Amino acid sequence: TTNIKDFAINLNTDKKALNYKVSSNSISNPQVKLDNFLLEGKLADNQILASISSIEGRNNKLLIRSLITKENENYKIAFDPKEFYLMDKRWDIAADNFMEFGKQGFRIHHLFMNQKESQINIASVNDKFNDDLKLSIQNFHLDDLSRIIEKDTALVRGNVDGNVLLKRVNNSYGLIADAQISDLFYTNIPIGNLSLKADNPTTERFNINMNLSGPDNNMAVNGYFIPNAQANSINIKTDIQSLSLKTVQAFSMGQITEASGTLSGNFLLEGTSDTPNLTGELTFNNALIKPSILNNRIELKHETIQLKPDGIYFNAFTLLDDNQHSAVIDGAIQMKQFSDFAFALQVNAKDFLLFNSTAKNNKEFFGRMVIDSKVDINGPMTLPVVNATVRMKKGSNFTFSVPEDQLTTDKGEDVVEFTSAVELNPILARGEEKASKSSGPSGFTLSSI
Incomplete structure (x- = not known):
């Protein structure tokens, strides 16, 4: 939700000019805040003067x-x-400029700007229309940019250096890029140094x-993408020697807290954009995470997920709660090709703390839930069969609450008249129209004790 406070538009004219002003005392949402925002200027003599500002104190x-x-x-x-x-x-x-x-x-002509040791230079290389375009950045501080619009001044920090060349080839542009972000922090969590090289010869x-290299981070991504190829248009390899779960927490938008440990593994994405194949494995190493919605720390000592062309596989994948009681996933x-999903899973738990939450963590369900369970889930995603x-x-x-805006009270009085079911119910009529495809579940069969 974005809140805009004291928004106003003012227009006035005279014989020579049109004057305009758009203002707001505050524009904010959970991530962004602009104070005393003002866009103003005038239109006169085939020119537009424009000024944009945000003032804090x-x-x-x-x-x-x-x-213009x-x-x-x-x-x-x-x-x-x-x-x-x-x-x-x-x-x-x-x-x-x-x-x-x-x-x-x-x-673009000589768009060069600098502030002490920070520099940004954007220009058409030969100063002509539809020319090669070059962007050079030297020691640009990301926090100078993020603090303009962010509530949290520590959201992102780091120094950017690099060069990007958009090279004109046969009425289109090729790309040559070499950029680095050093000492990258996100939400006050150190990420490390990120480098990117890209080109399309x-x-x-x-x-x-x-x-990516840094505190507990050592990861590389290499490969290519051919947009219009019929086969083998994608070949991208990811090698994760170590990826800190603190880094994952930083980008989880608050859904994970108190993370520690690392991830390791490798992936290969190949095939085409229409029928991609992703294979590899991901291993949790001495990992601890606390999903905010559950408010419960989960430990994964050395657990691996395997990705094969025909599915995602779990082999005694074990989750431990704070008291070392386990929930084990097999199957x-x-x-x-990331479609036609079908379940073949078994989940067994003994004295496992599933969640330990309050309404602050999750308004729809909360409480303390310790369970023994034996659950089998089979069948397609559209209609899974669950025996539990x-x-x-x-x-x-356990408390389950229904949001007030979803509560309804239906009341019927007097005469209920039934008319032709064939006219009103296309299911009974068995019409000739094709059903549209749906990727989500349409229902499930549940058997429980």
């Missing part, structure tokens, strides 16, 4: 002024070099090489 979190003009059926945008602020830091911009676009194409093929989720023996152990309690 006496600080210019964001201030950019620009001039029209010349020979082309539009030109230039930034005011006197007033360009990011997080109350004034950036120097080349006085002759502009971007131009129109029927001739587009070009021809317009038919993209090569990618990515590496497979069968599939064909589940026993709640002493000390368990």
